[in-house]
Amino acid sequence: MNLFNPSKEEFAALLQEASPLIEHFFENNHFSHNFSSPSPLLGNLKETSSLQKLIEDFQNSFYSGINTAGQSYMGFIPGGGLPLAALFEMIFSLYNRYLGVPFAAPELLNLEMESIKWHFPLFDFSPHTSQGLFTSGGTQSNLMAFQVAKQKLYEEEDLYRCTVYTSNQTHLSVIKTAKAAGILSKNIRSIATHNDGTINLQELSWTIEEDRKKNLLPFFLSANAGTTNTGSIDNLLQMALIAKAQHLHFHIDAAYGGYYALTKKGAALFKGIEHADTLTLDPHKSLFFPYGTGLLLIQNHLGKSASLKEKENYLTNNYFSPEAVKELWDFNELSLELTRPPRGCVFYFTMKILGQQRFVDCLEERIQLTSALHKELQQLSSLKIFPYSGLSLVAFHYQNNQETKDLHQRILSHEQFFLSTTEIQGLTYIRVCINSFRTTKDDIVKLLKQIKAEIKTEVDRSHKQRMSS
Numbered sequence: 001m002n003l004f005n006p007s008k009e010e011f012a013a014l015l016q017e018a019s020p021l022i023e024h025f026f027e028n029n030h031f032s033h034n035f036s037s038p039s040p041l042l043g044n045l046k047e048t049s050s051l052q053k054l055i056e057d058f059q060n061s062f063y064s065g066i067n068t069a070g071q072s073y074m075g076f077i078p079g080g081g082l083p084l085a086a087l088f089e090m091i092f093s094l095y096n097r098y099l100g101v102p103f104a105a106p107e108l109l110n111l112e113m114e115s116i117k118w119h120f121p122l123f124d125f126s127p128h129t130s131q132g133l134f135t136s137g138g139t140q141s142n143l144m145a146f147q148v149a150k151q152k153l154y155e156e157e158d159l160y161r162c163t164v165y166t167s168n169q170t171h172l173s174v175i176k177t178a179k180a181a182g183i184l185s186k187n188i189r190s191i192a193t194h195n196d197g198t199i200n201l202q203e204l205s206w207t208i209e210e211d212r213k214k215n216l217l218p219f220f221l222s223a224n225a226g227t228t229n230t231g232s233i234d235n236l237l238q239m240a241l242i243a244k245a246q247h248l249h250f251h252i253d254a255a256y257g258g259y260y261a262l263t264k265k266g267a268a269l270f271k272g273i274e275h276a277d278t279l280t281l282d283p284h285k286s287l288f289f290p291y292g293t294g295l296l297l298i299q300n301h302l303g304k305s306a307s308l309k310e311k312e313n314y315l316t317n318n319y320f321s322p323e324a325v326k327e328l329w330d331f332n333e334l335s336l337e338l339t340r341p342p343r344g345c346v347f348y349f350t351m352k353i354l355g356q357q358r359f360v361d362c363l364e365e366r367i368q369l370t371s372a373l374h375k376e377l378q379q380l381s382s383l384k385i386f387p388y389s390g391l392s393l394v395a396f397h398y399q400n401n402q403e404t405k406d407l408h409q410r411i412l413s414h415e416q417f418f419l420s421t422t423e424i425q426g427l428t429y430i431r432v433c434i435n436s437f438r439t440t441k442d443d444i445v446k447l448l449k450q451i452k453a454e455i456k457t458e459v460d461r462s463h464k465q466r467m468s469s
């Protein structure tokens with residue numbers, strides 16, 4: 001078999017040979033996590049191997065660490081990985097068509113554009129002045145948001161006076177990318193939050209005023225539409241008003257929460273999202289696409305979207321008539337990436353088959369499961385529950401920080417569910433983020449039973465200790 005350049009038949013045989021690995025995935029999806037010491041790394045790249053041997057050697061490597069694609073994964077945020085999208089990723093990789101410039105694959109590029117345009121009405125973005133680009137994820141989208149905002153500066157040197165407003169619950173990627181975009185660390189503000197994790201608007205307004213007095217240039221306001229820690233949603237409408245009054249670029253990081261705006265409940269929670277100048281969404285979080293599928297929507301780009309336009313002599317369209325490709329967006333002018341994977345095409349094919357409603361139903365169900373769990377947890381008097389935002393995340397604290405960490409470890413020790421922890425204003429919380437399309441009602445019932453049993457065991461143990469001392 002020519003493995004380097006297989007024929008149609010040989011590739012079909014390869015698929016057949018690789019199929020045990022695929023079957024194994026579906027058969028073992030209940031696997032949650034395994035934190036026993038990883039096996040010493042097998043072999044090295046100096047020697048080649050057969051596919052069969054490779055599968056034998058590395059099959060178990062998929063069962064070390066956390067199964068983020070599993071139904072029992074309720075950890076950080078992104079899970080899932082729609083099989084249909086995985087299939088299309090493989091097929092598009094096989095075709096490996098070039099999307100760096102419009103003339104290389106105009107019809108496929110048009111699919112990417114359609115995938116982006118599909119989003120505009122969902123968030124009430126104007127179809128006439130909006131654009132967007134698929135990215136590798138929330139971090140790259142946030143970076144590109146700064147890039148878009150920088151076009152509004154009159155002088156490049158002004159960047160050193162520019163201030164950025166985030167809250168103490170803003171995702172670290174916003175801070176990281178602000179710095180990468182050239183904002184000075186000392187000009188990045190972290191505004192206090194209320195007890196429900198939403199930004200304190202008074203402190204925000206006051207800080208902006210103070211910065212103006214110091215001859216700084218208030219520039220970029222980043223709102224949270226679903227914080228990573230607790231799912232909290234800032235008052236987007238009020239923040240939009242502040243941004244407008246203060247002439248700030250209004251960015252919303254909706255990497256986790258954004259797609260919940262499609263649900264009935266979510267629509268009310270995200271009022272004001274339509275005013276974003278830039279909006280970070282992450283199909284690889286709340287639309288369950290495979291990792292590497294992010295998105296930035298850009299509104300009111302003032303016709304200056306080509307922020308990164310550089311003249312490239314070797315990339316001139318000498319092939320199609322200019323008329324034939326004039327409607328196509330040149331993502332090369334908008335994005336840092338030139339050669340890039342066809343994320344928007346995979347999105348298009350997957351969405352075209354599954355349809356929007358399938359996603360909406362799934363997200364509605366994630367909310368129902370979470371709010372049911374939240375109600376049940378509220379009945380447990382030993383827990384302090386973080387104010388529930390209405391999305392798919394509940395965070396709770398048990399007795400004190402050490403007890404919370406111990407409870408978390410006891411839950412993990414059953415190797416049935418993966419939950420994570422976080423710290424907010426000195427308190428440790430266990431986070432349950434129900435954001436995998438595979439998680440069922442049955443899983444939540446079992447999880448709740450486990451939490452209750454662990455709390456009861458702990459209470460009984462303490463009681464016994466007190467009696468014996």
Ligand SMILES: Cc1ncc(COP(=O)(O)O)c(C=O)c1O
Pocket residue numbers: 077078136137138139140171173226227228253254255256282294
């Ligand atoms: C709110 C928020 N923004 C941005 C990011 C960064 O996204 P990514 O990991 O796709 O780069 C995350 C990741 O969890 C997030 O939760």
